[in-house]
Amino acid sequence: MAAPVRAQQQLAAIRGVVLDSSNLVMPGVAIDLTDPLGSIINSTISDNGGRFAITNVAPGRYALRASLAGFAPMTHAVQ
Numbered sequence: 001m002a003a004p005v006r007a008q009q010q011l012a013a014i015r016g017v018v019l020d021s022s023n024l025v026m027p028g029v030a031i032d033l034t035d036p037l038g039s040i041i042n043s044t045i046s047d048n049g050g051r052f053a054i055t056n057v058a059p060g061r062y063a064l065r066a067s068l069a070g071f072a073p074m075t076h077a078v079q
Helices: none
Strands: 012-017 030-034 040-045 051-057 062-067 076-078
Touching: 012 062, 030 051, 040 051
Parallel strands: none
Antiparallel strands: 012 051, 030 040, 030 062, 062 076
């Protein structure tokens, strides 16, 4: 008799700090994690220290898009 086995998926977190061109922290920045087709997987907002975290991310290729009114949006590839 065989026992059922559950597959384990390893999840990760993406953490960072949003800085401007003068290396000053930027609070309130919208951070979107998107898949290769541009669909938003998860979103968050940077805190008062410019920090953000997106948890429970499955392995894969993504893009982080940071946007704030008055600034050009930035995109960064992550794997």
